Amino acid sequence: MADKRRTNGQSRSGTLNFKVEEAGELLPFLLQKLENRSRNSVKSILTRGQVKIDDHIETKHNYPLKAGQTVSVLKNKVAVKESTLIGMTILYEDDSVIVINKDAGLLTIATEKEKRQTALHQLMEHVRRQNPLNRIFVVHRLDKETSGVMMFAKSEKVKRKLQDNWKDMVKERTYVALVEGYVTQSEGTIKSWLRESKTHKMYSIQDRDGQLAITRFRRVKANKQFSLVEVQLETGRKNQIRVHMSDLGHPVVGDKKYGAKTNEIGRLGLHAKILSFEHPITGQLLLFRADVPKSFLNKVK
Known part of the structure; x- marks a missing residue:
């Protein structure tokens, strides 16, 4: 006899609908329901x-x-119309700020080639x-190939307050x-003054005729091929970590621009792990964390 509680079916738009009948995790559920598709195909759909x-998109x-x-x-076309957040997840949102975990490969702001994604x-x-x-305002940026925690403001006033008081309000910025x-x-600790070349490449000088950059680092785990380093920024200059790691003789994996010879993880080996700041309106101390990518950890086992 047919189970009347099941409402599995295809809508006119081509959307497949499945009713959950017992608790479980999403990926195994989809693999069971979409048994004609490969595991990688189902992961891609997610x-x-x-x-x-x-009523919400889940990845x-x-x-x-x-x-x-x-x-x-x-x-896929329906998903785009739903205005899904692709390449990031929201960690926190209130009337003043939005904090996200950004994937590697997603631009912070538009370029000439990419406006929407x-x-x-x-x-x-x-x-x-x-x-x-409603509007969103950029407070700080992460490079396209850098993943991790970043924050946006929801008003010009909040943006200005955060940027004008960045050193005092931001209590911790930790990268791996x-x-x-x-x-x-x-x-x-690495200390230098950074300049930008005509080809937009940053480089260190020691004569103070540039922007002061200070980076503190700690080796977390290492083998002969790779090291996982925790980095704390005392200043936030463009490409600062990438330049300083290269100066140290250990360029970031996948960073050909600054001397890397390997790209074994298929992305830049840089991740914003922790961002802690005083809320610009309430003054409450907030801390957000994004887990270290497994591809990083696998290389230093």
Whole structure:
């Protein structure tokens, strides 16, 4: 006899709908329901933001499902129309700020070649769904190939307050870098003045005729090929970590621009792990963390 509680089926738009009948994790549920697709194909559907749980898009493989929920698999075009956040997840949001975990490969702001697929554009669409007058403002940036925690402001006033008081309000900015070779120093501080060349490459000088850059580092784990280094910024200059790791003789993995010879993880080996700051309105101390990518950890086992 057919189970009347099951509402599995395909809508007119091509969306597949599945009713959750018992608790479990999202990826195994999808693998069971989409048995004609490969595991990699199902993972790609998740990554592209094509999976909806009731009324929200979900990309986490281990998202806990509850009985009674509806899981929808959207066509790619439908997912784009849903204005899904692709390449990032929101860690925190209130009336003043949004904090995200950005994936490697996602631009912070638009370039001549890419206007829409950026963190700023997607977040702008996200807040305007609540109110068309809402806006998002860039406070600081991460390079396209750097992943991790970053923050945006929801008003010009908040943006200005954060930028004008950055040194006082930001209590911790910790990165992890996967670098080439064995870093012999267990910890240290790199200090130089940075300049930018005509080809937009940053480089260190020692005559103070540039922007002061101070980087503190600590070796976390290492083998002969690679080292995982925790980095804390005392200043926030363009490409600072990348330049200083190269100066140390251990360029960041995948960073050909600054001397890397390897790209074994298929991305830049730089990740913003912790951002801690005083809330610009309430003054409350907030701390956000993004887990170190597994590809980094696998190289220093």
